[in-house]
Amino acid sequence: MKLETLPSPSPRTIRRAAGIRALGLILPGLGLLAWGCTGASPAPPPSILLVVIDTLRADAVSAYGNGLDTTPTFDALAEEGQLYTRAYAPSPWTVPSHASLLTGQTIEDHGVGLSGRVVLPKAARTLAERLRDRGYETAAFSENALISEDFGFSQGFDHFAVRTAEEQMAAGKKGTIDVVDELRDWLQGRDPQRPFFVFVNLYDPHEPYELRDVNPFLPAGTSTAEAKLHKAGGRTSHLICDRIPGENPLEILRGLYLGEVASADRKLAGIRAALEAQDEPNLVTVVTSDHGEHFGEHRLLDHEFSVHEEVLRVPLVVHGPSLEAGPIQAARIDEPVELRDVARTLLGWAGADTAGVGGRDLRTETVPPAPRDLIAVYSDNRMRLPPAFDRDAAREVQDFKRQGCGDADRVFGDMLAVTRYPFRVNWYARYPSEVVDLRPPAQASAPRPPPPPELIAALRAQAEQFAARARLGEDVAPEPLSPESEEALRSLGYID
Secondary structure, eight states: OOOOOOOOOOTTBOOGGGOHHHHTOSTHHHHHHGGGSTTOOOOOOOEEEEEEETTOOGGGSGGGSOSSOOOHHHHHHHHHSEEEEEEEOSSSSHHHHHHHHHHOOOHHHHOTTSTTOOSOOTTSOOHHHHHHHTTOEEEEEESOTTSSGGGTTTTTOSEEEEOOHHHHHHHTSSOOSOHHHHHHHHHHHSOTTSOEEEEEEEOTTSSSOOOOSOOTTSOTTOOHHHHHHTTTTSOOTTOOGGGOOOHHHHHHHHHHHHHHHHHHHHHHHHHHHHHHTTTOSSEEEEEEOSOOOEESGGGOEETOSOOSHHHHEEEEEEEOOOOTTOOOOOEEEOSOEETHHHHHHHHHHHTOOOTTOOSOOTTTOOSOOOOOOEEEEEOGGGGOOOTTSOHHHHHHHHGGGGTTOOGGGOOSSOEEEEEETTEEEEEESSSOOEEEEOSOOOBTTBOOOOOOHHHHHHHHHHHHHHHHHHTTTSOOOOOOOOHHHHHHHHHTTSOO
């Protein structure tokens, strides 16, 4: 059972060139845009639900065409809203991606994920802070210990429920809070006269994958006992390069992963039901992920040591009610977007301050956007232990996972991807750069033309310039970690 690539766009595909506002797609924004018009009655600001399904690669979502019915809740949102087919994360791991999602800033701006920084700076003004200043009640519910106060993500939230690293280790499993129950409890005490911003991180698809009583996505004929023989239910992130499992174990791991994806989708259904029970007439829902996952591609598992498509391309759906302009038309948006666009868009819906927020407002572009370059970074410095530890020993511990890897695997050192769709240049501190063509495979009767040399030269130059500014490839000492941050990273397998 392979995770299939996205099929060719269907006839209902709508490109950005047609103009989103002209199509009347994301209509809550239309009411907000009328606030400044003389004589216009101000529309109430929408309540906002932002859900990150952690470690969810786009092709694990059935709305993208895998044919497996893994995500019926997500799919239902996509049927009525906008499904973005080329959404990209700025990093292959949790903390930098969330930092960009929740601030609208690039990694270069907020610094998380560079030079060992893993804590969002207090100076970074978050989406929650801006919405709270706009009059919103703000609440977060996180199953991931990295998305917590220890890493700076509580900024702007009136209420923050999170599973801590200590709780995770004590429980011996990934989840220690019931997100839906916690949300219902919070909703009972909130002010119904105010709009809300609810952020949720669902952690199910992150390894280790649970071996459940029912595992419908395992290969046909695979027993629970056989799955256990192939490390099911245990950590697998070290099984890379020369240690990579064979095809049958990989299929078992894929099946377990898809079971976790389905579990997160069921939680999404519960979250939506809890909010709909509030009779909220004007709810905007955005569902996405922070990064994807490898299943044998490039001889990798998990999402470390990579800036490949499997870990950078994420699902994104935007759903909202119709207003006076009529019902929303479902659309597949093929124009490449990035996670930081979400913050800009949500702030625009709310009529909140956007000063210093980058990205694009996905509601308001009425002309074809100019091509833009998307940058994603993986810094090897993120894995280092605090300076109090012996640095040479720390490197040895860090490289345990890569003991079976060689130069051909390109998994050592800093790396970044610069994408101007459909072409990408992957830059490596320790290896020559490589050109990646993201176009679907060509048919023999219609071979695709090669990438324009001048474009590839420009992307390479931009990669070199970014690497120099960010000091990628240099031996930069990491920021000291608090004991709580260190323990959270250790419990989740990011340091040993």
